[in-house]
Amino acid sequence: MMTWKGTLCILLSLNVFLNLSSFCDGHPHSAQTINSESAVRVLSNDTAKRAGVAAEVAGYADVAKQIIDLAVFGAAQNRSYRRLADFTDTIGNRVSGSNNLEMAIKYMYNAMVQDGLDVHLEPAKIPHWVRGKESAEMTAPRAKTLAILGLGSSVGTPPEGIEAEVLVVQSFEELKHRASEAAGKIVVFNQPYVSYGETVAYRGYGASEAAKVGAVATLIRSVTPFSINSPHTGWQDYQDGVKRIPTACITVEDAELMWRMAQRGQKIVVRLTMGAKTLPDADSFNTVAEIKGWQHPEQVVLLSGHLDSWDVGQGAMDDGGGAMISWEALSLIKDLGLRPRRTLRTVLWTAEEQGGVGAQQYFNLHKVNMSNFDLVMESDLGTFTPIGLQFTGSDAAQKVMEEVVKLLAPINTTKLEAHGEGTDISPWMQAGVPGASLHVADSRYFWFHHSEGDTMSVQDPRDMDLCSALWAVVAYVVADLQEMLPR
Amino acid sequence: MMTWKGTLCILLSLNVFLNLSSFCDGHPHSAQTINSESAVRVLSNDTAKRAGVAAEVAGYADVAKQIIDLAVFGAAQNRSYRRLADFTDTIGNRVSGSNNLEMAIKYMYNAMVQDGLDVHLEPAKIPHWVRGKESAEMTAPRAKTLAILGLGSSVGTPPEGIEAEVLVVQSFEELKHRASEAAGKIVVFNQPYVSYGETVAYRGYGASEAAKVGAVATLIRSVTPFSINSPHTGWQDYQDGVKRIPTACITVEDAELMWRMAQRGQKIVVRLTMGAKTLPDADSFNTVAEIKGWQHPEQVVLLSGHLDSWDVGQGAMDDGGGAMISWEALSLIKDLGLRPRRTLRTVLWTAEEQGGVGAQQYFNLHKVNMSNFDLVMESDLGTFTPIGLQFTGSDAAQKVMEEVVKLLAPINTTKLEAHGEGTDISPWMQAGVPGASLHVADSRYFWFHHSEGDTMSVQDPRDMDLCSALWAVVAYVVADLQEMLPR
Structure with missing residues (x-):
């Protein structure tokens, strides 16, 4: 997680910053459960439609349970933690422009190919500051x-x-x-x-x-x-x-x-x-892995975390965990032999810490297909005990998502909150694409954030299983519904 | 606070250590409130005597209130914190054998003289290890x-x-x-x-x-x-x-x-x-400040903390705080114009961290007068929110102390617990002298202990006021009772 949430926050004037600071507040605690009062205003045909979606989503209860069982109790138990430990112990931290980041991208490319996913790299120019x-x-x-x-x-x-x-x-x-x-x-x-x-x-x-x-x-x-x-x-x-x-x-x-x-x-x-000095921008990549949709392969549910970190600690919490559960979600779905209507695309961003640099270039390249982006998801607030999903989207989309999170009852994370956040997905959300982020119990997040204390020692295998399950269920179900989320 | 509590714990054989480890357990959480069942076994003349002591101690309610008011709400509010900040900010950490420790002793000697106390230094040879x-x-x-x-x-x-x-x-x-x-x-x-x-x-x-x-x-x-x-x-x-x-x-x-x-x-x-290397032993001092008793100046209630620390952080928690409240207790009593029957003696030990080295030499020198030591007190478990007093002594002495701590009702610290502890006072307690230590809410004590995190930032002025008040009331009242604590 970088300095400020969303490019809007990168302001030249301090005064403007202070005026907008409540909007930019990056702390997940500021998220609030969505007030359902607006529901009374929906028209009757909307009500009928909603009942239809509710029934459709409820039909995924079994598959959601399968995903959760696999992640939390089954063969995939502890896997995202183990993957994160293997990755961060091997590479260490991975600051923008560093050799370590280059190695990290290669490592993850190979690991996800070996996992049977459809993987490719997309070039990005990134800052190269050295301490x-x-x-x-x-x-x-x-x-x-x-x-x-x-x-x-x-x-x-x-x-x-x-x-x-x-x-x-x-x-x-x-x-x-x-x-x-x-x-x-x-x-x-x-x-x-x-x-x-x-x-x-x-x-x-x-x-x-x-x-x-x-x-x-x-x-x-x-x-x-x-x-x-x-x-x-x-x-x-x-x-x-x-x-x-x-x-x-x-x-x-x-x-x-x-x-x-x-x-x-x-x-x-x-x-x-x-x-300290700043060297010329370096070549890097956003790392992309997919499960192609069977019906609408051009339509995308995007899951993400960032692969870069600061140059201290291991970058396990910020944001190795987010990257790993975004990979793990695809693994779980693949392992169960599932394939949704739309494409599930995991993107591991580069150079988030310098202001969502890799993600901005991804947005610039792909915004031409914006209408095909169903939901953009980012986990960059830690992968501790999950509490719920933070969501930004239209009222109609919120109604759908409220049904989706009900599928998470087996792991007690059925809360849908306002304000999806994440530096890397904010360009999409600002352009009107529905966005979601993972809200976890993070009271100690900033104790370790950007310090030598951001290591595997703050991660917990079971918490990561729960986060992975939540991430996979939401992504799979949204990608498999008859309709894309309403804008 | 050093490695092990009490010289008994400094054992050559690991096996012996492990067998005795529960006895040596230095963690204050192991202390238990004294079970009062044994009270039913006291003889009737003891009962009468106890009633007498209870009445005598209860007579100190007003003076206890005065001490507490001065420390917590009056002119002395925040003083022990301020003294600790001035001291540790000026000197920094103070490891055995260092120049800093020498400066610290001079600093405290001068400060306590200036405070109007009767101060002297007692030589001790101490280890000189350098990192x-x-x-x-x-x-x-x-x-x-x-x-x-x-x-x-x-x-x-x-x-x-x-x-x-x-x-x-x-x-x-x-x-x-x-x-x-x-x-x-x-x-x-x-x-x-x-x-x-x-x-x-x-x-x-x-x-x-x-x-x-x-x-x-x-x-x-x-x-x-x-x-x-x-x-x-x-x-x-x-x-x-x-x-x-x-x-x-x-x-x-x-x-x-x-x-x-x-x-x-x-x-x-x-x-x-x-x-790292070990140099020849260095010259140092235990720093002693007194308020002489008016009736039995040769009889002593000893309050203490250690002035040395490790060579990291500021040694504010371990044990600057204990040293400061042991000075502050005398200041409070002096400021109120009080003078007890017996002598109140604050000793700021040298080279505690190397195994109570200064305190052992003090014991060797003064044990000839052991019968005149009424109570030995040490604060070396932090000066966070006080919870109660840990006490080691005969059943009869416990009865008296149970009355004394009742005087602390205004600050809600009336708990008397078993097992007074402190590396520096343990030789006295092992020889049968009643001993008391300060028990504080210390759940984070070992997070900072012997690390760069032991600084003024972990100290709180109000907590130190409360600790000082507790320390002063207990010391003053015990030193002023008609009789010494029964052995």
């Missing part, structure tokens, strides 16, 4: 190493580093009030964590906001509600026409330490050294 | 940096490091079964976390157990129930007559990673480099 060697040391009022992670797209420092006095602020507003103090300083943002969607603005725009008032670098408190001195990385955006200064995240602990020191009137000096 | 530069890198099946923390007392590696194949085991038993595979290897212990008291045996004895079967180094899964790729350090013990091999803790994540790789039959190779 290089980096370190930070507080040199006054006392010597202390600061744990840092440079932010994606940051420039580096001169080789000898930047040593400067620190100005600690708690908000953009405080920075504005203290603008006259910032020149020549390293600005430390010690913003409290409110929610990811709101607080990530500091990581995203802190550098340019500080540069505007003359800062030479920024160190930003990691965007997380919990820390064991763990820095978190992520993408950041320089504003056009503003000097580009080096920027990194520090830990909650060190941000609070420097804030307390500043409150005491102590002079704080930090030396920051970052070897 | 040096250290790193570990998995070189096969793929390159990956391993986050490590060398263990206290470990030897270093040759400057070029040790590169060897890895043998991963999950228990001492598995190591025994696979002894023939261990020669020349780096043994990785991936023991599951059961409880600190039980699991810490791997950190304590892993190196010697592995050396006995020919290993060249050990990497031990950090002893914690939760991790964000955070290594935890701590003391370890080489067995006499066994080759001393380098030993460090790795993260839960990396231990599990290597275990999964080993399960797949993959060959794992690690290069370990540690600059």
